[in-house]
Every structure is written in C-alpha cells, then in structure tokens.
Amino acid sequence: MNLDLLSGDTVTTSAAARVVRGVDELRLALAPARREGRAIGLVPTMGFLHEGHVSLLRAAHAECDVLVMSLFVNPTQFGPNEDLDRYPRDEERDLRLAGDAGVDLVFAPAASELYPDGFATAVEVSGGLTSVLDGDPGRRGPGHFRGVTTVVAKLFNIVGPDIAYFGQKDAQQAAVIKRMVRDLDFPLRVEVMPTVREADGLAMSSRNVYLEPADRARAAAISRALAAAERQALATDSLAAGLAAARAELAAAAIEPEYLEARDAETLEPVDGLTGHPILVAVAARVGGARLIDNVVIEPPGG
Ligand code: AMP
Numbered sequence: 001m002n003l004d005l006l007s008g009d010t011v012t013t014s015a016a017a018r019v020v021r022g023v024d025e026l027r028l029a030l031a032p033a034r035r036e037g038r039a040i041g042l043v044p045t046m047g048f049l050h051e052g053h054v055s056l057l058r059a060a061h062a063e064c065d066v067l068v069m070s071l072f073v074n075p076t077q078f079g080p081n082e083d084l085d086r087y088p089r090d091e092e093r094d095l096r097l098a099g100d101a102g103v104d105l106v107f108a109p110a111a112s113e114l115y116p117d118g119f120a121t122a123v124e125v126s127g128g129l130t131s132v133l134d135g136d137p138g139r140r141g142p143g144h145f146r147g148v149t150t151v152v153a154k155l156f157n158i159v160g161p162d163i164a165y166f167g168q169k170d171a172q173q174a175a176v177i178k179r180m181v182r183d184l185d186f187p188l189r190v191e192v193m194p195t196v197r198e199a200d201g202l203a204m205s206s207r208n209v210y211l212e213p214a215d216r217a218r219a220a221a222i223s224r225a226l227a228a229a230e231r232q233a234l235a236t237d238s239l240a241a242g243l244a245a246a247r248a249e250l251a252a253a254a255i256e257p258e259y260l261e262a263r264d265a266e267t268l269e270p271v272d273g274l275t276g277h278p279i280l281v282a283v284a285a286r287v288g289g290a291r292l293i294d295n296v297v298i299e300p301p302g303g
Contacts, residue, residue, distance in 0.1 A: 016095040017103040038065035042161035047071040048088040048206035049097045052196040056165040061102035068159050071108040077147030123153040125176050133172050149180050169195040171295045203294045215288030221253030226296040229281045258284040276300045
C-alpha cells in the first residue's frame with residue numbers, strides 16, 4: 001500500500017515498517033487516512049512474530065487500506081510469577097516481517113507511554129467469560145483478562161480501527177474482546193483468524209522458544225489430543241468420549257493438563273454434551289519451560 005498520505009514517502013512491501021512510539025504521533029500519522037475515510041486495520045501483538053501473527057497481518061492487509069500493528073509486551077496482563085521479564089523480544093526482526101506483510105505503521109510504545117504515573121483505570125469484562133479457564137483464580141486469574149481488555153481498549157481508542165484482528169489460538173481472549181466491543185459499543189468489527197500450526201500440529205506461539213528439543217517433540221501431543229477430542233466426540237456423539245480420548249493422548253506424552261475443558265464457544269459456559277452449538281475444547285498445559293494453550297471448536301454435525 002502506498003502511504004503517501006501517511007509519511008510523505010513511498011513504503012514498499014520489503015521495507016521495515018515505520019515505527020511510532022507516541023500516542024499523539026500515531027494519531028497524527030493516521031489523521032489523513034481517517035479524514036479520507038480509508039479503512040484502518042489493527043493487529044495487536046506482543047511481538048516476536050511468527051506465522052500466526054503474519055496470517056493476521058496478511059488478512060488485515062488484504063481488507064484494509066491502512067494497517068497498524070501494535071507491538072507491546074503489556075505488563076498489566078502478566079501475573080507476578082509469570083514470564084514478563086523473559087518474554088522473547090526481537091524488535092528489528094519484527095519490523096522487517098511487519099513491513100513484508102504490508103504493515104504501514106508499527107505502534108511500539110514504552111510502558112510509560114500507555115501507563116503514565118497515576119494511571120488508575122481498568123476495563124473489565126466481568127463474570128463467566130473471565131473467571132474460567134485461564135481466568136480461574138488458581139490459574140492466570142481474572143486480572144490477566146483485565147490487563148488484556150484495558151490495553152486493547154486503549155489501543156482501540158488510540159488507533160481507532162475499523163477492523164481489529166485476533167487469533168483463535170487465544171480463544172478465550174477473542175471471546176472476551178468481542179464481549180467488550182459489544183458491551184462498550186466500540187465502533188469496529190472484530191475478526192478472529194484460524195490458528196496457524198507447525199507441521200506437527202503444535203500451535204505457533206512466541207512462547208514455543210522456551211521449549212527444549214525433547215519437550216518441543218512432546219508438545220505436539222496437545223494438538224493431537226484436541227484432534228482426537230473432536231474426532232471421537234463426533235464419531236460417538238459423546239463429548240465425554242472425546243475428552244477421554246484427548247486425556248489419553250496427553251497422558252501418553254506425560255503431559256498433565258492444567259485444564260482440559262469443554263465449554264460453549266461463545267459464552268464459555270460449561271457443557272456436558274454436544275449441544276447443537278459450537279463447543280470450545282480448550283487446554284492449557286505446562287510442557288518443560290513453557291505454559292502452552294490450544295483449543296479446537298467442535299461444530300455441530302450438519303450445522
Ligand atoms: P501475541 O503476540 O501472542 O499476544 O498474539 C497476538 C495475536 O496473534 C493474538 O490475537 C493471538 O491470538 C494471535 N496469534 C498468536 N498465535 C497464533 C497462531 N498460532 N495462529 C493464529 N493467531 C495467533
């Protein structure tokens with residue numbers, strides 16, 4: 001996309017994307033496009049890009065006139081014992097990949113730009129969506145999603161996108177953000193893109209770099225377990241049989257899941273059988289040094 005309106009020079013698809021660090025600078029850079037009524041797309045990321053991120057960027061690039069990627073390792077969504085300090089970072093590479101994927105502007109603020117002294121506000125989707133699965137207080141807890149919705153609400157206000165793109169890999173996050181957008185009337189559309197996987201099925205994740213080779217091989221059992229859950233549930237018309245098959249796959253790889261649960265894909269309410277609605281089967285498991293999450297959605301047969 002030629003962004004003369006944005007930067008005064010021609011951006012080619014092989015150039016590193018332009019980085020913007022300040023909120024005011026980003027708004028200024030987007031003002032001409034907004035005035036012209038061009039469609040603005042936003043892909044929020046924490047960086048260390050992989051093909052999963054790139055698939056979101058490509059989809060956004062195909063649909064939008066101007067593409068903004070945010071690159072921000074958001075401290076408020078990490079618990080005190082989580083991996084904020086060691087979260088992998090490689091901004092130079094990210095900027096190159098973003099440029100190749102057609103990103104016009106990378107918004108990469110310092111933490112103090114988004115959370116200045118005295119910052120005291122949070123956006124929280126309460127109840128059933130954020131207190132289960134990863135939001136269970138014994139796991140990452142609802143504070144994780146409070147951090148996510150707060151920063152995503154800020155990004156929506158800063159960028160003003162027409163369309164924002166998220167990955168199905170983080171199914172609960174996508175459901176929470178959709179609910180926030182609906183409840184707070186954000187004037188934008190949320191697109192959720194399919195999970196991109198490695199050749200052996202492992203869902204791509206920046207955190208996969210934490211896996212030692214033996215654990216990396218074992219980790220493929222997670223996607224095999226989810227595939228087995230779907231296959232068995234549909235073949236036997238029994239969700240319980242599907243979950244048992246998944247548990248067996250995990251056990252064979254000596255993976256003890258933090259959770260393996262079936263829930264309504266939209267409300268995340270528990271389900272105890274195939275309901276005629278899409279069902280999310282979600283798993284979280286620690287494998288070696290990495291906490292991995294993955295999921296599959298079982299669509300109702302013939303639906
Ligand atoms: P992250 O940088 O991990 O916060 O992810 C940024 C966005 O990319 C989120 O919307 C994720 O759901 C999405 N994403 C991460 N991994 C994948 C994947 N393997 N396939 C598709 N989308 C992904």
